[in-house]
Amino acid sequence: MYLNIKRDAIFVADSHYNEKRLEFRIFLEKLQSGEVKCSQLFLMGDIFDFIAGEIDFFIKQNQDIIDKINELSNNLEVVYLEGNHDFNLKKLFPKVLIIERKKQPVFAKYGEKSVKIAHGDIFTPWHYNLYCSIIRNHYLLKILNFLDFNYLISKKVYYTLIEKNICRKMEDFNSFAKNRVKNYNSDIIIEGHYHEGKSYEHDKKLYVNIPSLCCDKKYFRLADSFIGENL
DSSP states (O other), rough: OOOOOTTEEEEEEEOOOOOOOOOHHHHHHHHTTTTSSEEEEOOSSSSSSEEETTHHHHHTTTHHHHHHHHHHHTSSEEEEEOOSSSSSTTTTTTTTTOOOOOOSSEEEEEEEEEEEESSOOOOOOOHHHHHHHHHHHHHHHHHHHHOOOGGGHHHHHHHHHOOOOOOOOSSSSHHHHHHTTTTTTTEEEESSSSSSOEEEEEEEEEEEEBBBHHHHHHHEEEESEEOOOEE
16 A cells, blocks of 8 residues: 655644543644645544544544544545554544554655655564554453443543643654664655654655644644644
């Protein structure tokens, strides 16, 4: 699979939407009203603070946002790269191109340049990969959903995530980015996950870490220059 990135494409990452982090709702409403315009939208993962296609509580909690994404997908191309907080999404978004973690990075072209796109939690140690496989297991999640009486499990997860501080920055982004670039063989690398909102060029490769929508109040356009736009 490869994608053609359009000139007006918007990238949104790590909004971690919940009742306290409303930036993604604001962004979607601006798309719906036409205040923000694009013909192609990349949702780069961790858009919701948590959601999985099997867990009823989180689907109900986020139904309005699900509906807004589906409405937008009728009129523009939406690509959703699953993250570590949002997965097993295909049944929720029938017209959205869902890219699972195991299919990332996805190859794209932007003009003459090659691009690799991923949420960012790949090229990781085996124990993290094992954890990712377990938490995405459809049957395990169905069992947990069945055992979730009065949503006690889901509410515990929900309120734990709400209180989590997710807006920290690295001390040495350049060293981190240099190591990330080694995993890729494209002109441009685009990731979310790390909430940095910075770019780094090494060995003729450009690494871009998309700003976190909830932390930086910015989304991202891939145009002549790499500029994050304020929400």
